[in-house]
Amino acid sequence: MLELRDITAGYERRRPVVEGASLILRPGESLGLLGPSGCGKSTLARVAALLHRPDRGTVTVDGRTATGFRHRAPRSLRTAVGVVFQQPRLAADPRMRLRDLVAEPLRATGRRAEAAAAVAGLAERVGLGADLLDRRPHEVSDGQLQRACLARALVLRPRWLVCDEMTAMLDASTTAALVGVVEEYRADTGAGLLAVGHDPVLLRRWCDRTAHWKEITGPP
Amino acid sequence: MADPLTAPAWRPARGRRGRRPGRRASGLRLWVCAAVLAAAVLAVLLVPPLVRLDQQAVDLSARLLPPSPAHPFGTDDLGRDLLLRCVHGLRVSLLTGVVAALAATVVGTAVGAAAAALGGWTDRLAMRVVDGFASVPPLLLGVFAVALFRPGVWPVVVSVALTHWLSTARIVRAEVLSLKSRPFVDAAVSGGASRWRVTVRHLVPGVLPQAGLAAVLMVPHAVWHESALSFLGLGLPAHQASLGGLVQAGRGSLLAGAWWPTLFPGLFLIVPTLAVAGLAAAWRERLDPRRRSELIP
Numbered sequence: 124m125l126e127l128r129d130i131t132a133g134y135e136r137r138r139p140v141v142e143g144a145s146l147i148l149r150p151g152e153s154l155g156l157l158g159p160s161g162c163g164k165s166t167l168a169r170v171a172a173l174l175h176r177p178d179r180g181t182v183t184v185d186g187r188t189a190t191g192f193r194h195r196a197p198r199s200l201r202t203a204v205g206v207v208f209q210q211p212r213l214a215a216d217p218r219m220r221l222r223d224l225v226a227e228p229l230r231a232t233g234r235r236a237e238a239a240a241a242v243a244g245l246a247e248r249v250g251l252g253a254d255l256l257d258r259r260p261h262e263v264s265d266g267q268l269q270r271a272c273l274a275r276a277l278v279l280r281p282r283w284l285v286c287d288e289m290t291a292m293l294d295a296s297t298t299a300a301l302v303g304v305v306e307e308y309r310a311d312t313g314a315g316l317l318a319v320g321h322d323p324v325l326l327r328r329w330c331d332r333t334a335h336w337k338e339i340t341g342p343p
Numbered sequence: 344m345a346d347p348l349t350a351p352a353w354r355p356a357r358g359r360r361g362r363r364p365g366r367r368a369s370g371l372r373l374w375v376c377a378a379v380l381a382a383a384v385l386a387v388l389l390v391p392p393l394v395r396l397d398q399q400a401v402d403l404s405a406r407l408l409p410p411s412p413a414h415p416f417g418t419d420d421l422g423r424d425l426l427l428r429c430v431h432g433l434r435v436s437l438l439t440g441v442v443a444a445l446a447a448t449v450v451g452t453a454v455g456a457a458a459a460a461l462g463g464w465t466d467r468l469a470m471r472v473v474d475g476f477a478s479v480p481p482l483l484l485g486v487f488a489v490a491l492f493r494p495g496v497w498p499v500v501v502s503v504a505l506t507h508w509l510s511t512a513r514i515v516r517a518e519v520l521s522l523k524s525r526p527f528v529d530a531a532v533s534g535g536a537s538r539w540r541v542t543v544r545h546l547v548p549g550v551l552p553q554a555g556l557a558a559v560l561m562v563p564h565a566v567w568h569e570s571a572l573s574f575l576g577l578g579l580p581a582h583q584a585s586l587g588g589l590v591q592a593g594r595g596s597l598l599a600g601a602w603w604p605t606l607f608p609g610l611f612l613i614v615p616t617l618a619v620a621g622l623a624a625a626w627r628e629r630l631d632p633r634r635r636s637e638l639i640p
Contacts, residue, residue, distance in 0.1 A: 174529045194532065198535045218548055228536075231540050232535040
């Protein structure tokens with residue numbers, strides 16, 4: 124279970140961006156969260172990935188309630204939720220080759236030995252050629268970079284995946300390919316998915332159920 | 344009044360210095376600066392070991408000789424050759440300047456990066472320490488540091504480093520704070536990276552160009568600081584030629600009509616430091632072309 128209960132979060136204490144949002148994902152379930160631009164979807168996605176400390180409310184991942192966020196969250200809890208961001212340009216360290224970008228979580232968690240094999244496998248899965256892996260972010264297209272970012276999110280085999288407008292910057296064929304990769308991964312591992320977006324057609328096709336922003340916020 | 348329909352709405356503006364003015368001027372400046380600096384560095388590296396002349400050889404029969412083929416820069420009030428002493432002085436000043444600038448940059452980068460990466464109370468405390476250091480006049484702090492030790496190169500290096508790390512710390516902190524809010528740091532945190540790893544692997548490499556530029560820009564500052572201390576008699580011991588010390592020693596002969604003991608050490612101080620500043624300005628333009636350098640017109 125990935126459970127967000129009564130989350131109030133924002134960047135200034137007086138002006139919360141998200142107020143009283145709650146949602147529950149059952150294991151293996153995929154939920155599409157729809158909402159207009161600027162409503163706080165991305166903030167909620169960051170809270171769900173334990174990257175932003177909410178002002179109020181709790182996040183529970185597989186029965187463990189997060190007591191801290193970002194670095195204060197235990198590493199095992201942080202890495203249980205993989206996250207893909209909207210803009211691959213900003214989500215990739217510009218100094219790293221794609222190969223290192225994908226391998227970085229393995230290195231950060233002390234599993235350096237597995238890196239080469241894992242990167243090769245995932246690169247094939249997301250459709251990145253060997254020549255692309257040796258390039259830096261500014262030498263590849265948005266779509267190729269997002270493929271690498273998705274591979275990075277999957278490399279630790281998270282039990283939950285948060286896709287924050289993962290396909291907003293991409294064309295239709297890349298969108299289809301990346302959604303296919305996510306679904307293949309979920310079929311393999313039974314991971315749950317929180318897909319955030321504002322494209323109802325895509326999210327209804329992709330997810331088991333969709334919820335509108337208005338349904339999950341406000342008075343319970 | 345001109346008819347707006349027939350009057351030309353605009354005409355192409357012409358550059359103040361002809362076509363594509365900036366590029367050629369800055370290219371020429373870059374080469375001149377590089378050539379001057381290369382000449383200074385070569386002189387400093389090659390002359391002392393190769394030229395077997397004693398810069399401290401006193402010849403009282405040759406006191407205060409004006410520039411001549413035998414002594415291109417003239418001699419000082421003890422008959423020592425000024426060209427040789429200037430080269431030796433530049434050697435000491437450049438060495439002190441470069442080492443001190445590096446030390447100040449390392450300290451500044453470490454403090455700035457640590458403050459920004461850790462945030463919260465660490466950040467506040469570190470920046471108040473920086474404010475505290477900045478509130479003391481740098482020369483006074485330098486005098487204090489030098490007064491604690493015997494005269495020599497290292498107290499001067501410590502004094503310069505102690506007074507010059509502040510701006511680097513502020514630059515690095517600001518830059519790290521801006522990097523810290525980028526999504527790629529979020530991605531690293533989500534991938535299980537520790538605070539240390541995020542700082543060392545993602546944040547510090549991102550500020551190294553700025554820190555390197557700050558280090559180069561600091562070399563002239565450090566050279567001048569060393570010269571100021573030597574001029575005040577607080578820097579290097581009197582027998583060791585340093586540019587500030589030479590200017591100070593030449594000051595006494597100025598009233599006797601001897602201009603060369605002050606002019607040449609002064610030029611040796613000004614020209615190489617301007618060359619370093621010019622190179623740094625070119626680097627900055629390349630790093631951030633939108634902000635033209637105000638350093639060199």
